Amino acid sequence: MATAISLEQEINPWEAQSARFDFAARKLNLDPGIWKVLSSPSREIIVHFPVQMDDGRFEVFTGYRVQHSQARGPGKGGIRYSPDVTLDEVRALASWMTWKCAVVNIPFGGAKGGVICDPRKLSQGELERITRRYTSEIIDFIGPEKDVPAPDVNTNEQTMAWIMDTYSMHMRQTVTSVVTGKPINIGGSRGRTEATGRGVMVMCNESLRYLKMPREGCRVVIQGFGNVGSNAARLLFENGYKIVGIAEYDGGLYNPTGIDIHQLLGYKERNGTVLGFRNAEAMPSEEVLLNECEILIPAATENVITSRNADRIQAKILIEGANGPTTAVADEILAEKRIFVVPDILANSGGVTASYFEWVQDRQGYFWKEAIVIEQLETILRDAFEDVVRYSEAHNVNNRIAAYMLAIDRVAFTIKQRGIYA
Ligand SMILES: NC(=O)C1=CN([C@@H]2O[C@H](COP(=O)(O)OP(=O)(O)OC[C@H]3O[C@@H](n4cnc5c(N)ncnc54)[C@H](OP(=O)(O)O)[C@@H]3O)[C@@H](O)[C@H]2O)C=CC1
Numbered sequence: 001m002a003t004a005i006s007l008e009q010e011i012n013p014w015e016a017q018s019a020r021f022d023f024a025a026r027k028l029n030l031d032p033g034i035w036k037v038l039s040s041p042s043r044e045i046i047v048h049f050p051v052q053m054d055d056g057r058f059e060v061f062t063g064y065r066v067q068h069s070q071a072r073g074p075g076k077g078g079i080r081y082s083p084d085v086t087l088d089e090v091r092a093l094a095s096w097m098t099w100k101c102a103v104v105n106i107p108f109g110g111a112k113g114g115v116i117c118d119p120r121k122l123s124q125g126e127l128e129r130i131t132r133r134y135t136s137e138i139i140d141f142i143g144p145e146k147d148v149p150a151p152d153v154n155t156n157e158q159t160m161a162w163i164m165d166t167y168s169m170h171m172r173q174t175v176t177s178v179v180t181g182k183p184i185n186i187g188g189s190r191g192r193t194e195a196t197g198r199g200v201m202v203m204c205n206e207s208l209r210y211l212k213m214p215r216e217g218c219r220v221v222i223q224g225f226g227n228v229g230s231n232a233a234r235l236l237f238e239n240g241y242k243i244v245g246i247a248e249y250d251g252g253l254y255n256p257t258g259i260d261i262h263q264l265l266g267y268k269e270r271n272g273t274v275l276g277f278r279n280a281e282a283m284p285s286e287e288v289l290l291n292e293c294e295i296l297i298p299a300a301t302e303n304v305i306t307s308r309n310a311d312r313i314q315a316k317i318l319i320e321g322a323n324g325p326t327t328a329v330a331d332e333i334l335a336e337k338r339i340f341v342v343p344d345i346l347a348n349s350g351g352v353t354a355s356y357f358e359w360v361q362d363r364q365g366y367f368w369k370e371a372i373v374i375e376q377l378e379t380i381l382r383d384a385f386e387d388v389v390r391y392s393e394a395h396n397v398n399n400r401i402a403a404y405m406l407a408i409d410r411v412a413f414t415i416k417q418r419g420i421y422a
């Protein structure tokens with residue numbers, strides 16, 4: 001699918017998205033007009049805005065909001081804060097949201113946002129001012145029926161509360177459904193914070209069932225111990241999986257007999273890092289990923305599994321908690337090694353599915369018990385897993401291409417039905 005390309009091209013997320021999209025579209029014999037429509041985002045907003053820093057200086061920040069498709073409903077997707085954010089990355093993430101929402105069959109299109117900034121170097125006050133000004137800059141393009149942001153890397157429920165408040169100030173009334181992932185007190189949904197991690201666990205359970213592998217003694221390695229990674233780790237640990245490795249930004253941990261995740265969560269809470277945790281051996285993060293295990297869960301960032309390390313992955317199952325952790329070239333290597341891959345647009349779809357529930361609850365003004373959220377979430381995710389493996393078997397393609405085919409089929413059908421392409 002993607003051979004003889006430079007590493008720079010290999011790790012460009014937009015190229016990675018496009019390679020999979022084109023391959024799946026060809027397999028589907030997609031209408032050439034719809035192919036063109038879906039090959040590029042429908043809207044890309046770039047804003048440069050000033051913010052006064054704590055020391056009185058003015059800084060100018062750059063932010064993006066990309067809306068890939070709104071054919072199936074309002075745009076949906078998180079906002080990330082990172083010094084490495086690029087337009088190509090946000091473009092790719094926005095289109096992955098289109099495919100993800102279609103895979104789980106929820107009524108949203110795809111969008112994503114990002115602000116180039118380093119949250120490690122910013123105070124709470126600076127983060128609040130950046131968030132409020134960024135929201136004001138994109139305010140004409142977001143809204144409950146237009147585009148509904150959510151948390152992503154380095155943003156959280158506090159960030160969402162600031163966005164909701166800024167939007168509401170402009171609208172002269174409280175509009176909770178403009179963002180999801182809010183604190184429960186102001187229209188958030190029970191179960192949203194851990195939903196992506198819970199979805200990752202559902203994918204682990206379903207993969208073991210599908211492959212007829214036992215859960216007992218199942219060894220798991222996880223990269224990233226933020227929202228997705230730590231919630232997945234905790235839920236898997238509580239459900240009998242053995243977490244043998246954790247790889248974080250600043251270093252990793254390994255213990256072949258299993259890491260007590262409750263202890264590790266307490267340790268990180270107290271120390272702000274997993275480094276120095278006594279009940280596991282310290283190991284460089286890149287090495288942690290290469291350990292023998294049944295399940296590997298990258299839950300941090302893009303381009304973690306590339307042509308440089310894919311041949312050394314020893315896991316039998318790869319569950320992509322992060323968006324875009326595997327390059328298209330690495331896909332081919334993993335396929336040769338017969339590693340069962342649950343692709344990002346399915347594996348981490350628990351978050352946006354719970355966000356859908358939050359949006360519904362805000363609009364209804366009626367809030368569900370956590371057990372209802374969990375039950376509905378798990379049902380949707382199990383169905384989506386079934387749909388993807390059914391496509392994979394029927395079309396003789398890997399799970400990633402199957403997920404793209406399923407999603408493209410659904411989006412294309414809607415476009416035809418609406419007559420946008422008439
Ligand atoms: N939050 C959500 O609901 C969803 C998130 N995702 C995706 O999941 C991934 C993680 O998001 P989320 O958990 O929300 O983000 P967070 O910011 O909460 O956590 C990210 C974690 O990854 C760590 N990290 C960053 N870079 C590296 C690296 N190179 N090696 C090892 N660890 C690293 C961070 O460490 P440190 O804190 O030290 O920087 C942090 O612990 C992203 O790809 C995101 O797009 C997908 C669906 C939904």
Ligand SMILES: O=C(O)CCC(=O)C(=O)O
Binds near residue numbers: 349
């Ligand atoms: O919860 C959401 O709306 C989107 C989460 C997200 O950004 C993602 O799934 O990548």
